[in-house]
Amino acid sequence: MSDGKPSSTRRAFLQAIPAITAGLALPTSARAAPGKHHWAMLVDIRRCIGCQACTMACIMENAVPENSFRTIVSTYVVQQLTAGRTTAGTYMLPRLCNHCEDPACVPVCPVGATFKRDDGIVVVDGDRCVGCAYCVQACPYDARFINHATNKADKCTFCAHRVDAGLLPACVETCVGGARIFGDLNDPQGTLRRSLNAAKKNGDAIKVLKPEAGTRPNVFYIGLDDRFRGRVEGQAALWHPTSHGA
Amino acid sequence: MNPNIVEVVNVSREVAWLPWAVQYFFLIGLSVGAFLLSLTWYVLRWPAWKRVSRIALLGALTCGMTAPVALLSDLHQPGRFLNFYLYPNLDSWMAWGAFFIPLYLGGLVLYSWLALRPDLKRLANAGGRGAAVYRRLAYGGHDSLGAIRAATVFALGAAALVALYTGMEVMVVSARPLWNTPFLPVQFFLTAVAGAIGLVLVLDRGVGDGTAAMDAPLLRLLAAIQVLVLALGAAWLLLGMSGLSPRHAEALAQVAPSMAWRITAVWAAGSALATLWLAVRRPQWRLAAGLIALHSAWMMRWTVFIGGQGIPKTSAGYYSYTLPLGHEGLLGIVGTAGLWIAILILLISVLPWGGERRAGA
Numbered sequence: 001m002s003d004g005k006p007s008s009t010r011r012a013f014l015q016a017i018p019a020i021t022a023g024l025a026l027p028t029s030a031r032a033a034p035g036k037h038h039w040a041m042l043v044d045i046r047r048c049i050g051c052q053a054c055t056m057a058c059i060m061e062n063a064v065p066e067n068s069f070r071t072i073v074s075t076y077v078v079q080q081l082t083a084g085r086t087t088a089g090t091y092m093l094p095r096l097c098n099h100c101e102d103p104a105c106v107p108v109c110p111v112g113a114t115f116k117r118d119d120g121i122v123v124v125d126g127d128r129c130v131g132c133a134y135c136v137q138a139c140p141y142d143a144r145f146i147n148h149a150t151n152k153a154d155k156c157t158f159c160a161h162r163v164d165a166g167l168l169p170a171c172v173e174t175c176v177g178g179a180r181i182f183g184d185l186n187d188p189q190g191t192l193r194r195s196l197n198a199a200k201k202n203g204d205a206i207k208v209l210k211p212e213a214g215t216r217p218n219v220f221y222i223g224l225d226d227r228f229r230g231r232v233e234g235q236a237a238l239w240h241p242t243s244h245g246a
Numbered sequence: 247m248n249p250n251i252v253e254v255v256n257v258s259r260e261v262a263w264l265p266w267a268v269q270y271f272f273l274i275g276l277s278v279g280a281f282l283l284s285l286t287w288y289v290l291r292w293p294a295w296k297r298v299s300r301i302a303l304l305g306a307l308t309c310g311m312t313a314p315v316a317l318l319s320d321l322h323q324p325g326r327f328l329n330f331y332l333y334p335n336l337d338s339w340m341a342w343g344a345f346f347i348p349l350y351l352g353g354l355v356l357y358s359w360l361a362l363r364p365d366l367k368r369l370a371n372a373g374g375r376g377a378a379v380y381r382r383l384a385y386g387g388h389d390s391l392g393a394i395r396a397a398t399v400f401a402l403g404a405a406a407l408v409a410l411y412t413g414m415e416v417m418v419v420s421a422r423p424l425w426n427t428p429f430l431p432v433q434f435f436l437t438a439v440a441g442a443i444g445l446v447l448v449l450d451r452g453v454g455d456g457t458a459a460m461d462a463p464l465l466r467l468l469a470a471i472q473v474l475v476l477a478l479g480a481a482w483l484l485l486g487m488s489g490l491s492p493r494h495a496e497a498l499a500q501v502a503p504s505m506a507w508r509i510t511a512v513w514a515a516g517s518a519l520a521t522l523w524l525a526v527r528r529p530q531w532r533l534a535a536g537l538i539a540l541h542s543a544w545m546m547r548w549t550v551f552i553g554g555q556g557i558p559k560t561s562a563g564y565y566s567y568t569l570p571l572g573h574e575g576l577l578g579i580v581g582t583a584g585l586w587i588a589i590l591i592l593l594i595s596v597l598p599w600g601g602e603r604r605a606g607a
Binding site for chain 1 (some may be wrong): 250259260321322326332341343415
């Protein structure tokens with residue numbers, strides 16, 4: 001913990017689990033400046049059970065107002081024909097800010113309140129933010145919103161305050177299935193890099209959401225069905241948050 | 247839509263650019279359009295356009311003064327506007343807008359003052375309690391065409407920048423395919439000019455004698471712009487349907503499955519056709535043509551902003567929107583309209599807009 005890196009407890013746990021992925025889009029460490037952290041996340045969708053513990057942990061950790069979410073596990077019921085029978089299953093997709101290499105939210109901010117830290121985390125300077133919501137419009141992932149308590153832009157920060165203190169993001173810490181793997185892309189011995197390498201070795205695809213947006217996300221997925229990479233073509237959500245108080 | 251996928255849990259993002267933004271884009275567009283119309287007499291000295299020009303100047307001023315208030319309101323805390331000047335990020339079109347707006351308004355006020363000096367002098371000469379103030383404001387009361395033209399160059403440049411930035415600011419948002427088409431800035435501009443003509447027709451009925459459009463070929467101009475609006479809309483649709491432009495095709499694919507969007511499109515096209523028909527065939531119904539043109543300009547912005555934000559970037563289906571009654575919804579719209587009326591009353595109380603006959607009265 002004193003070396004400024006997140007706890008290795010979960011990493012050790014994950015390390016013991018056989019890796020079953022292989023990379024088509026495996027990021028290389030050359031993407032980050034050498035000698036610096038380059039924080040990123042790998043989400044193994046196959047391990048997600050849709051419990052929303054991450055959603056709740058994020059809300060509690062970051063005091064996210066009611067009806068707003070920095071992360072959520074999108075949940076879908078999918079019907080398909082298998083061996084002549086129609087079967088239904090549940091598909092979970094944890095969503096959060098992708099902390100993109102080329103974030104669409106940064107150049108549009110009229111006051112430079114949104115910026116990318118040297119370690120790759122995209123954050124909002126709340127003192128400078130004017131609440132114009134231009135970044136909310138620009139984000140291709142609907143990851144941003146206007147916080148009704150502050151009336152300023154809000155989003156996932158990878159729990160930067162925790163990471164800076166050597167802890168894991170709250171969502172990672174609480175993930176029941178170990179679906180969220182957080183770490184430093186620049187650390188060849190770190191859990192994240194080893195998980196990515198293992199995935200590559202095992203031939204499982206590592207994907208990102210909306211690659212065509214050109215933002216180069218730093219949240220990677222294993223087990224991401226192509227039908228869910230972009231805007232999902234399906235029936236609309238059955239649940240919507242209630243409107244916030246005026 | 248794939249019926250085999252049902253989204254059961256996902257976030258439903260709220261509208262982040264509120265109706266205040268619709269009001270701003272509507273009003274600043276009307277102001278720029280009306281300013282352009284006002285040039286016909288004050289700068290170009292086309293005699294037939296004299297009364298139109300006068301009413302248009304009133305429209306440009308009232309809308310121009312109201313628009314930034316709506317924009318500030320969308321920041322939730324108006325004092326935050328200072329950060330636009332303290333920490334400008336010049337990669338952002340919005341940051342440039344913070345400089346273009348005062349530039350335009352400054353140019354507009356200067357141009358208006360120079361254009362109205364003879365009227366101010368006339369009011370000063372008429373005597374009364376305000377004569378001294380009018381005399382001071384008239385500053386000699388000369389109709390100095392050279393000075394007006396110099397101010398026009400400045401104001402016209404700033405107006406062009408405002409028209410450019412308001413279009414580009416929205417167009418560059420590639421995350422929203424509906425906004426991310428090169429047609430959008432042109433569509434904003436054309437509907438703004440059509441709305442400005444509508445505003446002149448409406449104001450002329452209330453402030454003037456309702457016949458300004460009979461002198462100038464204002465209705466013909468309105469008809470021509472409606473033809474352009476319809477042509478542009480048809481081109482947008484054709485590019486989307488044919489797949490010649492992937493951007494248009496993507497935009498069309500997002501809205502085409504929705505009955506509400508299809509009705510909106512038919513409504514917009516029908517409104518433009520109705521305006522065109524009234525302008526060409528029923529000049530005596532010019533007030534109706536003006537009201538419909540105004541409605542079309544507002545509706546276009548409402549559809550783009552509020553409707554556009556109802557298209558999820560990742561979720562299935564569409565987000566639902568209900569207009570809140572408070573300051574983030576109806577009250578904001580009514581409040582902006584109220585401010586516009588207050589400024590209108592103020593300006594018609596202190597200056598003559600109905601023509602020289604009224605000015606001399």
